Amino acid sequence: MRILVTGGAGYIGSHVVKALGEKGYDVLTYDNLSSGNRWAVLHGDLIVTDLADKNALKKAIHDYKPDAVMHFAAHIIVPESVREPLKYYQNNTVNTLNLLDVMRDEGVKRVIFSSTAAVYGLPEEMPVSENALLLPINPYGTSKMMTERILKDLSSAYDDFRYVSLRYFNVAGADAQGRIGQAYKKSTHLITRALKTAKGEFEKLQIFGTDYPTPDGTGIRDYIHVDDIADAHLSALEYLIQGGESDVFNCGYGHGYSVKEVVETAKRVTGVDFPVEDTGRREGDTPILIADSSKIRRQLNWKPKYDDLEYIIKTAWEWEKRK
Secondary structure, eight states: OEEEEETTTSHHHHHHHHHHHHTTOEEEEEEOOSSOOGGGOOSSEEEEOOTTOHHHHHHHHHHHOOSEEEEOOOOOOHHHHHHOHHHHIIIIIIHHHHHHHHHHHHTOOEEEEEEEGGGGOSOSSSSBOTTSOOOOSSHHHHHHHHHHHHHHHHHHHOTTOEEEEEEEOEEEOOOTTSSOOOOOTTOOOHHHHHHHHHHTSSSOEEEEOSOSSSTTSSOEEOEEEHHHHHHHHHHHHHHHHTTOOOEEEEESOSOOEEHHHHHHHHHHHHTOOOOEEEEOOOTTOOSEEOBOOHHHHHHSOOOOSOOOHHHHHHHHHHHHHHO
C-alpha cells in the first residue's frame, strides 16, 4: 500500500514515515525542507517541493497513485502566527486546499490530518473531549480548525471521501535508537529548551507563570511521546482502510505534568542543575490542558507504549547529545 506523507521530513512526520516503513508500507515524502531535513527521511523517496506548486503536486500524486495521504506540512509556531497570520493561513489552509483539490482530481479518497489541541483555545472543562467547542485563540489554531471544517464538508459532500483528524497535545521525545528527533532551528517546546539549557546552548530556562491555580503554580500539559503519536497514525490508517467513517480523535495520555515537574525530571535525567528563571505568564496560556483520549483508545484500539515522562525526556536527551 502506498502512502504519500506531506511534511514527512519534519519532526512528527519523520517518525510516522519511520513507523510506516517499518510496517512495510511504501512511502513517498513530499516536503519543501523549510523546517524538515533530508536525513530525517528513513524510508522511501523524498520529493523536495512545495504544496503551493500545484503542478508539481499534481504530478507527484498522479505518478505515485497513493492509497492514502498523511498531511503534516504546516507552520507551527504560535507566537509567529500572531505576528504573521497570513503566512499561516496561506501555508496551513490555502495549501491544504491545493492538496485536497488535487487528491479529488486524482481519485485519492483517504487522508489523515495532523491537527492540534490549539483548536480548543481555552477549554472550560478538563480533560478536554473531542466534543468541546472549537474556539482557537491564535491564527495557528484557527488555521488548523479551518482545515478540519473543510475536511468535514468534503466528507459530507462526497460519500467516498474519508478522513481522520488527530488533535495532538504536547508531543515530545525522540526515536529510541537516536536516528531522528526534534531539530527545529528555534524550538519553543519546553522539554527541548530545558535540554538545550542543560547543554549550555541557552543561559537559562524561563518558566512563564508561577501563579496558576495548579498544585505548584505552573501550567500543566499532557506530554505524549512522538512514537505513540506515530502509532496513532498507523491505527488511523488501518481504521480508514477497513472502511471506518470520518472522525476526529485526541492524541494524549489523559494526564499531565506541570512545568516544574518537567524541569525537575529534565535535571534528573541530564544530571545538570541548569539555571531557571520564573517570569510572568504568556498571553493565551491556559493553566491546564489535558486530553480525554478515551475515544481513540476505544474506537481505534490505540494502546500507547511510552507513557512515562522520564522516558520521554531521556530519549529527547540522547538525541540532543548526538546533535
